[in-house]
Amino acid sequence: MIDFNNYNNRNISDDYFYLEVEEPPVRWQDKFKRVVKRTLSGELFVGLWIVFREMIKFDIHTIKYPLEKLPISPRYRALHQIKRLVESGNQACIGCGLCEKICISNCIQIDTKYGSKGRKVVKGYSINLGRCIYCGYCAEVCPELAITHGQDYEHVSEQRAHYATLPDLVTPMDIFKAGKQKPYPGFGSFTPNADNNVKKTPLAY
Amino acid sequence: MESAYIIETIIKVVVILTIFSALAGITTYFERKVLAFMQRRLGPMHVGPYGILQVAADGIKLFTKEDIVPQNAVKPIFKIAPVFAAATAFIAMAGVPFLPEFTLPFTDYVVHPIVADINVGILFVVGVMAVGMYAPLLGGMASHNKWSLLGAARTVIQMLSFEVVTGLSLIAPLMMVGSLSLIDINNYQQDHGWIVWMQPVAFILYLISGYAETNRTPFDLLEHEAEVVTGYATEYSGMRWGLFAIGEYANMFTVAFIASLVFLGGFNPIGIIPGGLAIIMKVSVLIFLFLWVRAAWPHIRPDQLMWLCWKVLMPLAVVNILITGIVLL
Numbered sequence: 001m002i003d004f005n006n007y008n009n010r011n012i013s014d015d016y017f018y019l020e021v022e023e024p025p026v027r028w029q030d031k032f033k034r035v036v037k038r039t040l041s042g043e044l045f046v047g048l049w050i051v052f053r054e055m056i057k058f059d060i061h062t063i064k065y066p067l068e069k070l071p072i073s074p075r076y077r078a079l080h081q082i083k084r085l086v087e088s089g090n091q092a093c094i095g096c097g098l099c100e101k102i103c104i105s106n107c108i109q110i111d112t113k114y115g116s117k118g119r120k121v122v123k124g125y126s127i128n129l130g131r132c133i134y135c136g137y138c139a140e141v142c143p144e145l146a147i148t149h150g151q152d153y154e155h156v157s158e159q160r161a162h163y164a165t166l167p168d169l170v171t172p173m174d175i176f177k178a179g180k181q182k183p184y185p186g187f188g189s190f191t192p193n194a195d196n197n198v199k200k201t202p203l204a205y
Numbered sequence: 206m207e208s209a210y211i212i213e214t215i216i217k218v219v220v221i222l223t224i225f226s227a228l229a230g231i232t233t234y235f236e237r238k239v240l241a242f243m244q245r246r247l248g249p250m251h252v253g254p255y256g257i258l259q260v261a262a263d264g265i266k267l268f269t270k271e272d273i274v275p276q277n278a279v280k281p282i283f284k285i286a287p288v289f290a291a292a293t294a295f296i297a298m299a300g301v302p303f304l305p306e307f308t309l310p311f312t313d314y315v316v317h318p319i320v321a322d323i324n325v326g327i328l329f330v331v332g333v334m335a336v337g338m339y340a341p342l343l344g345g346m347a348s349h350n351k352w353s354l355l356g357a358a359r360t361v362i363q364m365l366s367f368e369v370v371t372g373l374s375l376i377a378p379l380m381m382v383g384s385l386s387l388i389d390i391n392n393y394q395q396d397h398g399w400i401v402w403m404q405p406v407a408f409i410l411y412l413i414s415g416y417a418e419t420n421r422t423p424f425d426l427l428e429h430e431a432e433v434v435t436g437y438a439t440e441y442s443g444m445r446w447g448l449f450a451i452g453e454y455a456n457m458f459t460v461a462f463i464a465s466l467v468f469l470g471g472f473n474p475i476g477i478i479p480g481g482l483a484i485i486m487k488v489s490v491l492i493f494l495f496l497w498v499r500a501a502w503p504h505i506r507p508d509q510l511m512w513l514c515w516k517v518l519m520p521l522a523v524v525n526i527l528i529t530g531i532v533l534l
Contacts, residue, residue: 035517047501051243062247 077136078153080127082146082169084176091170092146095120099138099147107131108138127164217320221298229454230260236496243500270443278440279347286344287445290452293337294459300326300333301462302388305472305480319388326387327379330463331371334418334456338364340449345437356436359426359507366514367417367424373522374410377529378403378467387463391471401468406525408468410518412494415460417510419453422499426507461491 025031063070072078083092095112107128115121139148147169171181234249234257241248249256274280302319309316323329338361345357378400379385382393394400401408417424426436438449465471465487472480505513 044502048497051501052497054245055239055242058242059245060242060247061245064247064250 072151072153074151076151076153077134077139077149079129079150079155080132080138080164080169081148081150081171082125082166083148084171084181086181089173089176091122092144093122093125094144094146095122096143098141098143102137102141104135104137105131105133122166125166125169127169129164213316214320217318218299221303221320222295225295225298225455225458226451228458229451230264232454232457232492233263233450234260235492236499239493239496240500243497267444267447272443272445273440275349275440277349279349282343282347283440284445286340286347287441287448287452288340289343290337290340291448291455293333293340294452294455297330297333297337297459298455298462300329300387301459302326302391302466302472303462304484307481322388323386325385327375327390327463327467328385330387330459331368331375334459335364335368337452337456338368340452341437344441344449348437348440350440352434353437353439356434356439360420360437362507363420363424363426363510364418366511367414367518370410370414370514370518370522371418373519373526374407374414375467377407377522377526380526380529380533387466387471390467391473394470395473399468399470401470404468404525404529406521408464410522410525411464411468413513413518415464416495416498417514419456419460419495421457421495423502423504424510425504426510457492457495458488461488461495464491 025034084090085092095110097110097112100108100110107130109124109126109128110122111124112120113123134149136149142148175181237259238248238256249259252258252262274283299320300323302317302322304318306315306317308314321329341357341360341364345353345355345360348354378390381400381403382390384390384393390400397403416422420426438446441449462484465484469487470483472484474480475483478486
């Protein structure tokens with residue numbers, strides 16, 4: 001319960017305190033005293049000791065990048081992928097066009113048509129990676145968890161198009177058949193503790 | 206006798222030039238490594254095992270780089286200025302006895318590892334190192350670049366000021382020894398112990414001014430990247446810039462040798478350690494101190510530098526001389 005008297009109190013902790021800064025000396029005697037005090041306080045040697053200690057500990061933090069890599073978060077938003085349905089192997093995209101609509105840099109183009117059974121079929125799908133800002137809205141809005149962000153952040157090619165058309169985005173069939181399509185744990189998917197986060201909502205306010 | 210002396214001197218000069226040019230490169234490697242370890246990095250790792258061939262790679266780069274002379278520069282002066290830096294640094298070494306005298310193996314020929322044993326050795330060394338001030342001055346003024354000019358002005362102010370402290374701090378030990386020859390100073394310490402125990406203030410003053418004169422970190426005002434790009438060397442590239450760097454590192458070694466010879470007992474043997482090894486160890490420790498200080502301490506403002514020189518170090522040096530004189534009387 002917020003007490004309205006303390007409503008503007010923004011101190012998040014009682015441990016904060018004001019530093020006591022001494023007044024700068026005015027008289028020359030005091031200035032001289034300060035110089036002597038600072039000269040003989042040995043702060044310079046503290047600095048020397050700290051770097052020497054780090055050299056002896058030899059606790060090197062360098063990552064030799066092409067040879068060693070840091071693990072990245074599952075929520076990392078790298079190159080897009082389109083998943084296949086586990087049951088049928090069809091691509092999960094239903095052609096709803098939400099990703100195209102929400103894309104704030106207008107880089108997604110989706111082309112659909114009516115299939116033989118009267119269902120919507122995705123004819124073409126392309127992402128202009130030169131425009132994409134990797135915001136992740138497309139993955140978040142996708143109702144089928146079809147378009148997702150993968151972990152592949154090292155993409156080098158002669159042309160951007162090598163990455164961004166439908167055959168490149170969809171999980172290749174051989175990988176899918178080998179069962180190597182990973183379920184998407186990242187942006188837009190349910191968190192493992194999603195059930196605990198559900199709050200009961202009253203019917204009337 | 207005469208021709209043998211000339212040949213011997215030429216050989217010594219060539220050996221000193223070769224060794225210290227190479228040492229300048231190797232010191233850059235160690236500097237990068239030590240700095241990296243102190244900052245929890247690895248330093249150069251990819252060229253050769255543990256990056257040891259980085260020196261060669263840097264050398265090749267320096268030699269093959271295009272030599273650019275700015276359009277409006279004063280060309281002859283611009284071109285000759287780096288030579289001053291390297292030449293004065295190496296000429297200063299002519300008066301420094303690097304090792305104790307030794308006989309050549311399998312002969313009875315005695316080698317004095319000093320190019321010119323002059324009786325005003327330390328005066329010569331300090332004087333020639335001071336002439337090295339012309340290199341940044343001329344280079345900066347001839348570059349036709351405001352950062353070069355500012356850097357040159359800062360350099361000259363700094364070196365001129367700290368020249369005073371160097372001279373005054375060296376006077377006190379010289380008063381005790383009564384000779385300007387570095388060999389005499391060295392031999393004096395064989396009988397009386399290291400001068401640093403008798404003149405600690407002078408030693409600290411000399412070290413501080415040595416750092417200032419070689420433009421090392423607490424006092425590297427002339428190469429503040431954030432303020433004056435690289436100071437007087439802004440317009441230099443390739444081997445001309447390399448000559449400045451070689452001069453700086455050679456000066457570091459000269460300062461370290463002078464500090465060991467005048468204050469730290471020189472090349473007198475310590476216990477079972479022979480004198481030659483002793484002085485090499487002392488110089489290595491002093492060079493390591495140069496790198497250590499660079500990793501640990503931030504550099505200071507120009508006004509603080511002037512304040513330090515004229516209001517603190519110079520009065521201290523004068524008082525030190527006075528007290529030494531009174532004690533000697």
